[in-house]
Amino acid sequence: MKYEYQDSKLGSIIGFTDNIQKNINHFSITQNTIKFLWNRNEKPVDFTVDNIPVELPPNHLMTITYLHKVSFEKSELPITGILFNREFYCIADHDSEVSCNGILFFGTQDIPIIAVKENQKRKFDLWHEVFTEEFGTPDNIQGDMLQMLLKRLIIMSTRLAKEQLIVKTLNNEQIDTIRKFNFLVDLHYRSKRKVSEYAELLFKSPKTLSNLFSIYNQKPPQQIILDRIALEAKRMMHFTDMQNQEIAYELGFNDPAHFSKFFKKMTHMTPSEYRENKVIAA
Known part of the structure; x- marks a missing residue:
């Protein structure tokens, strides 16, 4: 049907x-x-x-x-x-x-x-x-x-x-702030890497955001931003033919070596090791 x-x-x-x-x-x-x-x-x-x-x-x-x-x-x-x-x-x-x-x-x-x-x-x-x-x-x-x-x-x-899914102690305004933060990260993760940049868009202080996500019992805001960048890098490796250097520039890194260092910190593998591991798994 x-x-x-x-x-x-x-x-x-x-x-x-x-x-x-x-x-x-x-x-x-x-x-x-x-x-x-x-x-x-x-x-x-x-x-x-x-x-x-x-x-x-x-x-x-x-x-x-x-x-x-x-x-x-x-x-x-x-x-x-x-x-x-x-x-x-x-x-x-x-x-x-x-x-x-x-x-x-x-x-x-x-x-x-x-x-x-x-x-x-x-x-x-x-x-x-x-x-x-x-x-x-x-x-x-x-x-x-x-x-x-x-x-x-x-x-x-x-x-x-x-x-x-949402902690009962949060009121509607706090829930809405969490929602807007996640949405803004999906829009701007390529160009905005600091919590303070999102706090400014939300008319909140970085400390307020950190405290809110602490109540929510989830990752800190900065970790959410970094995880989003790493996730997109993995997606590009899985679903496109882009090379590591192209992915680095696409995600806003001026230096491919900086991207490689970031990726290894997030995944415990270099981009090349991740690709090799993906091929073996497949």
């Missing part, structure tokens, strides 16, 4: 399938899409994100952005997938916790995996049924209806994420 709605004038798409492994490359637009992956099976499903193994338990869903590289080669059971691009839902790039810049996509430092518990399962199953039916109603307001249903899914999932 595969459904798609596309507006060619806007370049927008929303797609839906109960077997994303089979249909992932069969949508009109596959690049730069944000995805919900939902395991509706009774057993876990295995796949990889950025070459890292992920196990999605039964009745759990997760979100991945256009920044991630996903492979379903190890998946034995079908995964329900909802994909959409910014042109469909994020035309104005609005900034709120249920936007494309929101908690589900940039609000946590790790890929969010959310449990659909028994008391919520009926609500999500009903959404699935209505969403499926709507793809069979091709009229002038179908796009608006699909957009509203997508927003409902994002709202339901955001509420669960706030309950399950």
